[in-house]
Amino acid sequence: MTTAIELEKVRITFGTFTAVHDTNLDIRDGEFFSFLGPSGCGKTTLLRTISGFTEPSAGVVRIGGKDMAGIGPNKRPTALIFQNLALFPMMTVAENVAYGLRVRGVGKSEREQRAMKLLDQVALTPHAHKKISALSGGQKQRVAIARALAVEPKVLLLDEPLSALDLKLRQHMRRELREIQQRVGITFIYITHDQGEALNMSDRIAVMNAGHIEQVGTGREIYSKPQSAFVASFVGESNELPGKVSRISDGMCTVDTPLGALSGRVGGDFRVGDAATLFVRPEQLRLAAPGGDHAFRARVDDLSFEGSMTHLGLDTGLAQDCAATLMTSNHESLPEIGADLGLSFNPLDAIVLKSGAPAA
Amino acid sequence: MNNLDTTFIATALVVVLFFFLVRYDRQRRPEAIGFFRRNGAVVGGYLILGVGFWLIMTFIMPMVFMVDLSFHHKLPPSKVGGPEDVYTLDNYRMFLFGSRTSTESLNWLHLRSFFATIGISMALTLITFAISYPLAYYMAQSAKAQQLRVLLLLLIIPYWVNDILRAFSFRILMAENGFLNGILQGIGLTGQPIDFLGQNIALYVALCYSHLLIMIFPLYNAIDAQDHNQIEAARDLGAPWWHIHLFIVMPHAKPGIGSGMTLCFMLTAGAVATPLVLGGPNSLWFTPIVYDRFYQLFDWPQGAAYAIVLLLACIAIVFTVLKLAGLKLGEIAK
Numbered sequence: 004m005t006t007a008i009e010l011e012k013v014r015i016t017f018g019t020f021t022a023v024h025d026t027n028l029d030i031r032d033g034e035f036f037s038f039l040g041p042s043g044c045g046k047t048t049l050l051r052t053i054s055g056f057t058e059p060s061a062g063v064v065r066i067g068g069k070d071m072a073g074i075g076p077n078k079r080p081t082a083l084i085f086q087n088l089a090l091f092p093m094m095t096v097a098e099n100v101a102y103g104l105r106v107r108g109v110g111k112s113e114r115e116q117r118a119m120k121l122l123d124q125v126a127l128t129p130h131a132h133k134k135i136s137a138l139s140g141g142q143k144q145r146v147a148i149a150r151a152l153a154v155e156p157k158v159l160l161l162d163e164p165l166s167a168l169d170l171k172l173r174q175h176m177r178r179e180l181r182e183i184q185q186r187v188g189i190t191f192i193y194i195t196h197d198q199g200e201a202l203n204m205s206d207r208i209a210v211m212n213a214g215h216i217e218q219v220g221t222g223r224e225i226y227s228k229p230q231s232a233f234v235a236s237f238v239g240e241s242n243e244l245p246g247k248v249s250r251i252s253d254g255m256c257t258v259d260t261p262l263g264a265l266s267g268r269v270g271g272d273f274r275v276g277d278a279a280t281l282f283v284r285p286e287q288l289r290l291a292a293p294g295g296d297h298a299f300r301a302r303v304d305d306l307s308f309e310g311s312m313t314h315l316g317l318d319t320g321l322a323q324d325c326a327a328t329l330m331t332s333n334h335e336s337l338p339e340i341g342a343d344l345g346l347s348f349n350p351l352d353a354i355v356l357k358s359g360a361p362a363a
Numbered sequence: 364m365n366n367l368d369t370t371f372i373a374t375a376l377v378v379v380l381f382f383f384l385v386r387y388d389r390q391r392r393p394e395a396i397g398f399f400r401r402n403g404a405v406v407g408g409y410l411i412l413g414v415g416f417w418l419i420m421t422f423i424m425p426m427v428f429m430v431d432l433s434f435h436h437k438l439p440p441s442k443v444g445g446p447e448d449v450y451t452l453d454n455y456r457m458f459l460f461g462s463r464t465s466t467e468s469l470n471w472l473h474l475r476s477f478f479a480t481i482g483i484s485m486a487l488t489l490i491t492f493a494i495s496y497p498l499a500y501y502m503a504q505s506a507k508a509q510q511l512r513v514l515l516l517l518l519i520i521p522y523w524v525n526d527i528l529r530a531f532s533f534r535i536l537m538a539e540n541g542f543l544n545g546i547l548q549g550i551g552l553t554g555q556p557i558d559f560l561g562q563n564i565a566l567y568v569a570l571c572y573s574h575l576l577i578m579i580f581p582l583y584n585a586i587d588a589q590d591h592n593q594i595e596a597a598r599d600l601g602a603p604w605w606h607i608h609l610f611i612v613m614p615h616a617k618p619g620i621g622s623g624m625t626l627c628f629m630l631t632a633g634a635v636a637t638p639l640v641l642g643g644p645n646s647l648w649f650t651p652i653v654y655d656r657f658y659q660l661f662d663w664p665q666g667a668a669y670a671i672v673l674l675l676a677c678i679a680i681v682f683t684v685l686k687l688a689g690l691k692l693g694e695i696a697k
Contacts, residue, residue: 056598056599075598076595076598076599077598077599077600077601078601081599082600083595083599085592085595085596086592087592089590089592089595089596090593090596091593091597091611092615093614093615102597102602103600106601106602106603107601150600151600153600154600154601
């Protein structure tokens, strides 16, 4: 697979503030790639740099192998979908879609034809001659996609375009975006702070924090093999048990935590005595049989039953809250609030990482 | 019936007609809260009295009086209201034919000036727009808050200078041996001094200059209201800058452009002090001619007729242009 976008030591600074630190990244042709991170992590800045609205302070951005330095957004083979969509209210739906073609000097009848074809693809044909203000949120969303696709970009950049929609429509649009991407086969770069969106739609995800890319990988890799404390705590829920490394062997290590010695996979470069945090996901925690072996004990201080799943809030005496998620059907009876429980987990499901700043 | 009676009666008619129109136009909704209950007696009373006084006493009545006056003969005060005080079209006939009795030849001297004033005002309005638009765009979409404050001050402070002082200083600046000619000759652009005043160039420059702010502010407001993402979206879709301005920014700013141009055109065509001071010997600006009817000939009815002709022409032009641009009157007040 060829490279669609290549970032080489890209750094972006505004005055004294560094929004993006030296970043290297290859985005492949035809993949659905997401940047996931909290607001202010630099993901939108990076997107604006790819689209050409911001010039990098250092480094090279290549699109399709070509250095993009000095090439404006109107000359790049990218199309951007704005967070607020930025549709043109003084034009009809079809005129919006045809705008990029009009700019390129495509004749009136041809661009109308092509706009109608695109509108057909996003199921908006009956609305072609309506004003933008007459459309619903989801329809506007699809107009924005059609308008961007009309210029036949090599890369479509999407800046949190679903954030303004309600939950149901958002889930629907996720599927639709994914379908459109597979149909047109071009690279989609998607910016989001919503891990559900990123995990759900993307081929690969770059998790960003404070101007750094912390990890690049498939959703599964990022979820089950986080490479930093930030990724482990930002993507999905995790119980964090800080302590000191006391033993390392065969890719496993033991951390002395206030709850006792707990083991997990080694997720970093450690020596005995280093500060480290053991991360274990709530769904990996199991209730130990009464009197049986357990990793640590905790008291149930919250219980919420959600049908197939039951969430337990646990009080371990540590500052951090702990949680466990149980498959309801695996348990004959559920613990009660206030019950003192033994909890265990498979050390292969836990990971030990360098303690980092907690996710914002 | 004397002039004042007519004025009062006509004013009353206009006001009554207005209320009928309002009444007829609006269906009373049962849930509507009464005007006084919503605003309170004091504020409600003030609103009605204030707006009523402003509209009736300072706008409708003087206008009605002038319209009425323009259909009268010039008479000494003793004869006003007497048997000789009859309605006449003489003043309008004067404007068109230059004579009270003959309709054989047109009054080209005044007609030419009338049409020149309107034509030049239109051109000056377009020039003022061309100067103001880049500034307004910069202020609304590009300038940082700090730069914007400085720019606004730089724009506003020169307007503290009154019209007459500005006009005379332009006269000095652009005189034959004035500052501007000095510079032009100094850098060798011209050998002979340019007759800015005689060619009316000084007049046109001053008229443009005096109405810059009136153009910039509505433009600024309209452009400022546009989501900057729309401009970036157009750019991202490949639009060159002129395309963005022509098809994204200007259509959005159309009400602001309409309101700025209308105001600028009206004020340019109706300017008095600037043409009086800066008009060259060949100046044919219409307002000084109107002014002369009042203060040289002391023929107020004729002056009123001339002024009304100018006003009606300007209103007609404004409405035609608004219609062509697809703008409603209500939109330019936004």
